[in-house]
Amino acid sequence: MRHYLPGLLLLAFSTASLAEIQTRELTYRSADGTPLAGYYAYDDAIEGPRPGVVVVHEWWGLNDYAKRRARDLAGLGYSALAIDMYGEGKNTQHPADAKAFMQAATANAESAKARFLAGLELLKAQPQTDGRKLAAIGYCFGGRVVLDMARQGVPLAGVVSFHGSLATTTPATPGSVKARVLVAHGEADTFVSDQDIAHFKQEMEQAGASYQFNRYPGAKHGFTNPNADAHAGHGLDIGYQKEADERSWADMQAFLKHVFN
Structure with a gap:
């Protein structure tokens, strides 16, 4: 099935049903013509538009974990x-490939x-999405992405960074952050580093941003992903922690309810 929108070509490759959660894979393009893939999920038991949430993947790319989080939402x-x-x-x-993918994706801030x-426009184009209520969450690399979008004033109600990088090449300026911000940090x-955290908090405060910084004791990088322990075999200091995963997800739910009210 083909869907045409101004500036977007969408191709629905497949449709799957998980209980009442409907999913489909879509292709679209960025402004520079880069072909992109999306994984869309919604509950068909709910009638009418509802708030929309973008999910930005870890540095591993758009894998099953990112798709699972879309279904969870x-x-x-x-x-x-x-x-x-x-x-x-x-x-x-493989972390070497992931690093290369990430560096290429962040080499140009505008791209x-x-x-x-x-991706945000694609989400808004779905009939189930209330385009007036939009947020974004991201994991690791994706956490940095959603924080950078908030820094640059992208019109979102809120962003949530799970074990994301706090450093940036595009720091916030006074008044630039329109979205509320939640950082879930292990x-x-x-x-x-502690210095990264201090710089981030100073940046947010100088920008006049509304932000919340939550810490989870004993949680390592990647604490939300059950596959993190397997990836640790590559020598990465990462690991899953069930308690931090569940607490941060509950914190996100409360945060989204707040920003969408």
Whole structure:
């Protein structure tokens, strides 16, 4: 099935049903013509438009974990789209490839923003989405992406970063952050230094942003992903922590309810 929208070509490849959660894979393009893949999920038991949430993947790319989170959000009653920041939906399980994909995606801030915005427009175009109520969540690399979108004033009600990088090449300026911000950070995350945290908080405060910084004791980088322990075999200091995963997800739910009211 083909769907045409101004500036977007959408191809629905497949439709699957998980209980009452409907999913479909979509292709679209960023402003510079980069082909991108999206994974859309919604609960068909809910009638009418509902708030929309973009999901931005880890540095591994648009994999099953990012898609699972879109389904989780659909189960909470949201219209959810896991977007593609690398192009053509590519993903990997090897950190060297992931690093290369991530560096290429962040080499140009405007291109990265364009890819995010293309995904946001795709989400808004879905009939189940209330385009007046939009948010974004991201994991690791995706956490940095959603924070950068908030820094750059993308019109979102809120953003949530799960074990994301706090450093940026596009710092917020006074008044630039329109979205409310929630950071879910593991206290044992060696990828983020105390200095990074201090700089981030100072940046948010100087920008006049509304932000919340939650710490989870003993949680390492990647604490929300059950596959993190397997990836640790590559020598990465990452790991899953069930308690932090569940607490941060509950914190996100409360945050989204607040920003959408």
